[in-house]
Amino acid sequence: MQTVFHVSTPEDVRVVVAKVRNLLADESVEMESVAAVFDRGEAIASLHADSDLAGDLRDLLGEGAGLKVCRNAARHPAVSETDLLEGVEVVSSGVGELTRLQDEGYAYVRL
Amino acid sequence: MQTVFHVSTPEDVRVVVAKVRNLLADESVEMESVAAVFDRGEAIASLHADSDLAGDLRDLLGEGAGLKVCRNAARHPAVSETDLLEGVEVVSSGVGELTRLQDEGYAYVRL
């Protein structure tokens, strides 16, 4: 199965780290793919290499979760694409990506 | 592709105006249909012809987005169906409409 999480706030980021771990640890569902779409600058700031959550988010990337950033939101002054963790993908729009993934059969979970 | 936005607060209304524009401007997804379901009186008030956001919401209607109002929520004292922008549709329930549209293949995005 496939799941995409929709993440907007710094609190959402903390929760999504736990949710992805719960999902990957849940032996009753066989996951092929897990992704998270970050659509606001305040959440995207946590994807900077020097953020407090960088270690946890690197772990998620290492476990195969896809972390995707909305290009529109990445224009936020506090965010610079070049500072993002290696492996984070910038997408043309968060809502476009959420639409495309659900169209491919992903379940959607809003934090 | 098709997407329905779920809108409950006045802040959600401001965000959905931007999200629908981002989605329609995203050339990586080909959109057949975009809708927004308003399920609380405080959000529905923005669909009055004299609201601050009436101009933006008229633009969305003009671009083909469907704006749908939950009849249960439209009973809110601040809302009168006759004051709604032309083109807004009243549906028998917001959750019923969200169910029906997802059943038809719409992706769902919660503001």
Next chain:
Amino acid sequence: MQTVFHVSTPEDVRVVVAKVRNLLADESVEMESVAAVFDRGEAIASLHADSDLAGDLRDLLGEGAGLKVCRNAARHPAVSETDLLEGVEVVSSGVGELTRLQDEGYAYVRL
């Protein structure tokens, strides 16, 4: 049709009681199944047999709605599985259940 509600806060619990009723009363959609997944301790506390909302939630169970509790969240100190209303199901993870149900064709509604 089938719908799953995602419930996290005490306020969400109050709203979901009304939403499930609206959905079951909406003659324009024929519902085969309605479920609600509770994924935080503060919402799960409302599923205790002595909570303020116990009567409403018992009514929903009586109308056939499935109420499901995330085992991870049920470890919250204020929650004890043995105190839950009869008929509430404990699932191995809330996100796993939300994924499985959407994979089976349920529409998803985030409170």
